[in-house]
Amino acid sequence: MVDRQIIAQIDNRQNVTKVDISTVTKVMPRKMDEIQMQRDMDYILAQKILSGMLENGLIYDDEFNKITALNRKSFSPYLTELYE
Template structure:
């Protein structure tokens, strides 16, 4: 791997994949009614901090989920 291409390390790619999996699980929990929208938003923020996805800087800074009643 060259110096110019060290952004995409195995560790960063693995972390991004873990982030995507965690988000998918959280979304499934939300869709199944196991967690509320507020809890889902908390999980989104925790996932961003824990897994540091590759393109976190371009992900929206707003909440992940807004209920239809808000």
């Protein structure tokens, strides 16, 4: 099945500069088990802590991005494609 997706490009002043309607393949729904739900909760918690560290100047942007990538691999969040 094919759905349409609208993608908006926003400049640094938060103005929409481009709108693109692309064709994407629809993903079949999957069930989330208890283990996967715990992994997602652990990932969300780790990212909240990491965001706090970034906001308080304890880590730099590049460190944040590297640790986020490691967290995605470690926790394998259910909706990992949305977090990318």
